[in-house]
């Protein structure tokens with residue numbers, strides 16, 4: 001589809017939270033939404049990197065309405081504190097962009113003992129969305145956009161070993177976390193519908209975009225070779241972050257977006273191109289798995305949603 005950030009409808013009066021706003025796709029989303037006059041809350045784990053991102057946004061949009069709030073998705077206490085600070089300052093939240101992520105890293109744990117990729121990419125966003133739910137439901141036509149990946153197709157929910165304690169595979173853990181993003185996004189839409197809420201839960205993926213994502217694992221492994229290869233692949237095959245963020249921006253703002261839909265690039269193998277509605281794997285539509293993951297996530301994070309459980313379709 002021939003759609004770019006210039007076609008974002010006027011966002012004045014709307015408040016948007018973008019997780020991972022200081023880098024890659026989160027930065028590009030923040031930049032474009034600020035340029036469309038949204039009030040953008042930059043949710044970043046480092047306030048220094050967040051401040052730097054804010055000044056980069058202001059280079060293009062000097063009067064951008066920005067707010068920096070610290071958020072570490074690898075720490076439930078930080079997520080709770082973020083939600084409390086947000087609620088003190090705002091009556092409602094129009095758009096939540098669950099974007100932050102890490103990919104294929106060596107096994108690490110969050111503050112709460114969750115495997116890092118499952119913990120940050122899924123459980124952290126699950127807790128954040130649940131804690132911000134009242135603010136979301138207080139807005140007019142609110143949206144929750146959750147960023148997944150084409151890699152979700154390789155994901156399996158290993159309910160017996162969600163945290164890779166028995167067996168850990170760095171790509172398997174990433175794929176599982178990105179499948180969990182979709183199971184969550186679709187289940188949230190079903191729960192919005194079951195409560196007659198005027199809210200949309202939508203998923204998106206960027207294809208392959210050159211960002212800092214690909215460099216993290218080589219950095220943690222101290223592998224210069226893997227780092228160089230990732231860099232080379234980015235140069236040869238990736239699209240820009242500015243292009244890669246378009247499905248997220250479309251999902252967050254386009255008037256014809258459908259709740260429970262998934263948006264990605266329309267080009268070769270969904271790796272690049274303009275945003276369009278795309279399909280996700282059969283496993284991502286497994287409603288039993290979605291419900292099981294939901295219950296697990298509520299127990300693990302201690303965050304419960306005040307939304308009715310949908311009847312099975």
Ligand SMILES: NC(=O)c1ccc[n+]([C@@H]2O[C@H](COP(=O)([O-])OP(=O)(O)OC[C@H]3O[C@@H](n4cnc5c(N)ncnc54)[C@H](OP(=O)(O)O)[C@@H]3O)[C@@H](O)[C@H]2O)c1
Pocket residue numbers: 019020021022023024025026044045046049071072073074099100101102103120121147148149150205206207208209210211212213214
């Ligand atoms: N780039 C691609 O080709 C691609 C493809 C498919 C899906 N995605 C998805 O796109 C999303 C954005 O990734 P990106 O490509 O823009 O990567 P990126 O440039 O590495 O940005 C990731 C962002 O997430 C933040 N983050 C990491 N751990 C965090 C934590 N514990 N708490 C809060 N924030 C944290 C990072 O903060 P720091 O800067 O402080 O580390 C950074 O701001 C991810 O969900 C990723 O899975 C990307």
